[in-house]
Amino acid sequence: MSEAAPELSAAELAQRIDTFWLGFLQGEAELVQKPVRDQVEEINEILEASLDGLALEMSANDGDLQIELIATAQGSKDRFPLLMDFVKRAPPLKHYTLRAFRSRTEEPDFPIRMNDFELATSELLIGHFADEGQVGIEVKFDRELPSDMQDHARNMAFIMLDHVLGEYDFAIKVGVVDFVDEFSAEVIQATPLHQFGAVMDSFWTGALGHTGLFPNGEDSWSTLTLAFESDGEGNHAIVSVNDSANAVAARPDLGHAVELKLPAHDQATLDAARDLQDQIATRLELHHAGILSHTMLRNGERMANYYVGDLPAALEMINASVQSAPLADADLRSEFDPSWSKYFEFAG
Known part of the structure; x- marks a missing residue:
């Protein structure tokens, strides 16, 4: 597979997406007449050449x-933003409907067979914990397995x-996955996989x-003091964590972490930074467009x-807010963080 796609700009990726869908639209009437297997092979050969990692x-x-x-990124979180943009930019199609991510199977129990070996979901016990x-x-096989x-x-x-x-929930909501002979003490209960x-x-x-509901009223905050030995003796950071943000953690529509750093070298600049950052939080939370998760x-x-x-x-609004302040040396960065790993580094 080509590794060129990750290095492309957002504009170049958008152009590739639009080019793919234009070609799909033009060939749709002919494509739908072919056997399903041929359709899948044909469109994925074209898709892989222009948007590596999607299928x-x-x-x-x-x-x-x-x-x-079904558009899939094969469970790769790094490709999820590209996948969501790919689906968002798709044109209306006559013979096809499109959705993002493999959904959960509706079968109560099912086996799969690979290389002459069959395994059923009921033969896998899942123990879960925070x-x-x-x-x-933790995954435990509820049957004997050949050594090979x-x-x-x-x-x-x-x-x-x-x-x-489901592809999204497995990639975003599930953390560590361990295969065990016996469940550890932290496991809450064991459940057959299909349940x-x-x-x-x-x-x-x-x-x-993680109810998915935006908090009402005043947020609840916790404060941590962290020492950083690598920065020299006595260097520390004060982290304030919005405990109320836990309710909307990892919501699919809140997957981008935006970090705004402002100078705070004395009381005046600290007050100015806090006021501006709080104003931005208010604007985001007012329309449920975002939430302030923590400060440092x-x-x-x-x-x-x-x-x-x-x-x-969000970036346009934050940039405009910073410029209207104005505050020198503002540093604004963003990254895709759908599991809220930056938040859970300190939360809880």
């Missing part, structure tokens, strides 16, 4: 004139987890508190970290 799958039978397309804001899981099939069975288990939990989706959903919103005061700078959905709109 299209089909849910259809030969002869169907209405076909569901893992720094995510769901940690251990690694193969584990690879199959990952595929089955992807099918049962685990509902168990994980309940744990996500209940025990972990260190080395004469105050950093505020926001999670937003519409990244271009």
Whole structure:
């Protein structure tokens, strides 16, 4: 596979997406007449050449004139922004409907067979526990495995987890995955894989508190003091964590972390930085466009970290706010962080 795609600019990627969909639209009437297998092979050969890491799958039978397309990044979080833009920029199609990410299977229990070895979801027991804001899981095979099939069975288990939990939830909500002979003491309960989706959903919103609902009223905050030995004796940082933000952690529409650093080398600049960063938070939270997750005061700078959905709109608003202040030496950065790893480095 080519490694050129990650180095392309956003404008170049958008152009490649539009070019792909233009070609798809022009050939749609001819494409839909072909066997499903031929359709999949043809469109993915073109897609891989221009947008490495993405693929299209089909849910259809030969002869169907209405076909569901599933765009997937094969579980790679790094490709999720590209995938979502790919789906967003798709034109209306006559014979195809399009959705992003492989969804959960609706089968209550199912086997898969690979290399003459069959494994059923009911033969996998899943133990779950809290893992720094995510769901940690331990996988135990509820059957004897041939010694030469251990690694193969584990690879199959990952595929089955992807099918049962869905591509997005498995990649974003699940943290560590360990294969065990016996469950550890931190495991809360063991569940057959085909029943685990509902168990994980309940744990996500209940025990972990990720309800998906924006907090009402005053936010609750915690303060941490951290020492950094590498920076010399006595150097430390003060981190303030918005505990209330945990409710919307890892929401699919809040996947971009935006970091704004402002000078705070004395009381006057600290007050100015805090006021501006709080004003930005208010504007974002007012329309549920984002939330201030945590701040850090260190080395004469105050950093505020926001999670937003519409990244271009958020950056435009924040830049405009900074310029109208105005504050010198503002540093604005962003990254895709759908699991909120920057937040959970300090939260909880």
